[in-house]
Amino acid sequence: MSSSAAQRAFWLRAFSLAQRIGSIALLIAIWQLAAESLHSRMLPSASAVFIELARLCADGTLPFNLGITLARVTAAFLVAMTVGTAIGIVMGRSRTLDVLFDSWLVLLLNLPALVIIVLAYVxxxxxxxxxxxxxxxxxIPAVAVTLREGARALDRxxxxxxxxxxxxxxxxxRHVILxxxxxxxFAAARxxxxxxxxxVLIVELLGRSNGVGFEIQLYFQQFDVTxxxxxxxxxVAVIQLIEWVLFQPLERRAGRWRP
Amino acid sequence: MAPVTPALLAEIREKRYARARGAASHEALAGLSLRIAAGELVALVGPSGCGKTTFLNIVAGLDRDYVGEVRLAPRPDGRPARVGYVFQEPRLLPWRTVYENIALVLPPDRADAVVKDMLTAVGLPGAQDLYPPQLSVGMSRRVAIARAFAIEPDLLLMDEPFVSLDHDTVEQLRELLLTLWRARPTTVLFVTHDLREALVLADRLVLLSAPPAHVVGEVEVSLARSQRHSGPEIELLRDEVLRHHRELIGSAATSAPK
Known part of the structure; x- marks a missing residue:
């Protein structure tokens, strides 16, 4: 790449980043104005929320609960990806198993999350x-369906x-199939x-005594919107961070052979 | 001289492809028998679609659904023969570098030296970190040939490896193949529908019929390889073969010089 092309790419990226920041700033500004004109406990101002955020970080409760929730997200995510991928590959490779289990998969796909959670706790x-x-x-069913497509498309x-x-x-x-x-x-992971x-938040709200979901339930009981x-x-910020520092670099790495 | 165990002995009595829903199955091979001596370069010539690839896949062990027998002479140390395969398309993994593509077929402890040696031998010493989509078609074929020779095959299968390339590239690749083969002698089974190509490369031609394929004739090429470059000798040989095997004319017409 020539230096002028590199420069152009840099400015284009800087510009798109500035647009993004501007868009978020606009949202916060509208929120702040609306809150100040409404003066309601049900809609605290943006500044009040950020002050509360800072306080919760400082006294350690937010990092603790966020950490617990992220640990649950990670565990559930890894289990779902591993089991779903295995099921998807097997079903994509074997017609017999595909016919046998396809209806089960459809059933699971349509089962409401709340039903699964309540039954699991019961x-x-x-x-x-x-x-x-x-x-x-x-x-698991959504991962399996996606990976089944992939397994069917494998080049003989x-x-x-x-x-x-x-x-x-x-x-x-490792080198041929994956x-x-x-x-x-990546589609399934995203x-x-x-x-x-x-x-995970719903699971915490219904049957755990810590984590972000549990905290939100406590605030709900006190009508504490802040x-x-x-x-x-x-x-939301942490989840977006995972996308930026984990998924996007990994995806670029996996696709670096593409011309 | 005592009879030498052939490097490859194949007796395919029958190979059928099932067709969907009750239609009569397609018979691809019937009574095809072939015997190749160690170190021989044999060209299998037949019309397009006559079952040559089917036969190679059976010899390579990729297809076990046939009636008959394939025997490969074991290596001198008693282990089973190694088979290298150069497919019609290079079949390089696009997401792995040239280096990794060749290293994949080698034991990890020997890979580094062999890969570098082979890339130099095929004239691509600087290409190891490139990805296949970055290679020209000619370079891709060179890498595929390097991969097949890298495993020190006892039998090298080549399935029309130079098809759909321009004339100069084909010339270079044939020359490269012969150079590699002289430096690393092995038994080669080279499949082509191009009679001229077969006559330039092979010690012996085995001619196949239209499906169901079987051997319809053999031609020993006694002319020294150094004499085969100029057109007239090859044309004379070709006319001679076509006079005896009129059924090949159809396929020979498709390989007229461009």
């Missing part, structure tokens, strides 16, 4: 495992190459994270 008690399991079960030519050169099972999986599934894995963190919004902002 059957397995108000435990950590039940909570994480319930979240994972909510996400590459598998034949690996087989004729006696590339072992593990190396074939790279073909990366686009599907939508997976978005769904999982929302369901606290609810402070937690919301912190959580």
């Amino acid at each position: 059957w397995f008690g108000l435990t950590e495992a039940a909570a994480i399991g319930a979240v994972a079960v909510n996400k 030519n590459y598998s034949q190459m690996a087989q004729s050169f006696h590339v072992g099972r593990w190396r074939t999986l 790279p073909q599934l990366y686009p599907y894995l 939508s997976g994270l978005a769904l999982v963190w929302k369901i 606290g609810i919004l402070a937690y919301t902002i912190a959580f």
Whole structure:
């Protein structure tokens, strides 16, 4: 790339970042104005929320609860991705198993998250495992459906190459199969994270005694909108951060061979 | 001389492809028998779509759904023969570098030296960090050939590896193949529908019929390889073969010089 082209790309990126920041600043400004003109306890001003956010960070309750929730999100996410990927690949490769389990998958896809959570707590008690399991079960069918598409699209030519050169099972999986599934894995991971963190809050609200969902329930009982919004902002920011520092760099790395 | 165990002995009595819903199955190979001596370069010539690729896939062990027998002579140390395969398309993994593509088929402890050695041998010493989409078609074929030779194959299968390339590239790749083969002698089964190409490269031609394919004739090429470059000798040989095997005329017409 020539230096002028590099410069142009840099300014384009800077400009799009400035647009984004401007858009968020506008939202905060509208919020602040609306709150000041309404003077209601139900809509605290942006400045009040940020002050509350700072206080909750300083006394340690927000980092603690956020950490607990993120740990649950991570556990449920990893379980859902691993199990869903395995099921998806198997169903994509075997017609018999696909026919056998397809209706189960459809049933699970249509099962409301709340039903799964309540049943998990009823059957397995108000435990950590039940909570994480319930979240994972909510996400597994969607991951399986996405990865099944990927497994169906695998190129036989590459598998034949690996087989004729006696590339072992593990190396074939790592170098031949998985790279073909990366686009599907990323699609499943993206939508997976978005769904999982929302369901984790409900699981916490219904049957856990800590975490962001539990805190929001406490604030709800006191009609404390300031606290609810402070937690919301912190959580949304952390999830977006994961997208920026984890997903996007990983995706760029996986796609670096594309011309 | 005592009879030498052939490097490859194949007797395919029958190979059928099932068709969807009750339609009669398609018979691809019937009574195809082939015997190749160690170190021989044999060209399998037949019309397009006659089942040559099917046969190679059976020999490579990719297709086990046939009636018959394939025997490969074991290596001198008693282990099973290694088979290298150059497919019709290069089949390089686009998401792995040239280096990683070749290293994939090698034991990790020897990979580094062999990959560098092979890339130099095919004239691409600087290409190891490129991804296949960055390579020209000719370079991709070179890498595919390097990968096949890298495993020190006892049998090298080549499935029309130079098809749909321009004339100069094909010339260079044929020359490269012969150079590599002289430096790293191995048994080669080279499939082509191009009679001229077969006559330039092979010790022996095995001619196949239209499907269901079987062997209809053999031609020993006694002319030294150094004599085969100039057009007239090859044309004479070709006319000679076509006089005896009129059924090849159809396929030979498709390979007229461009």
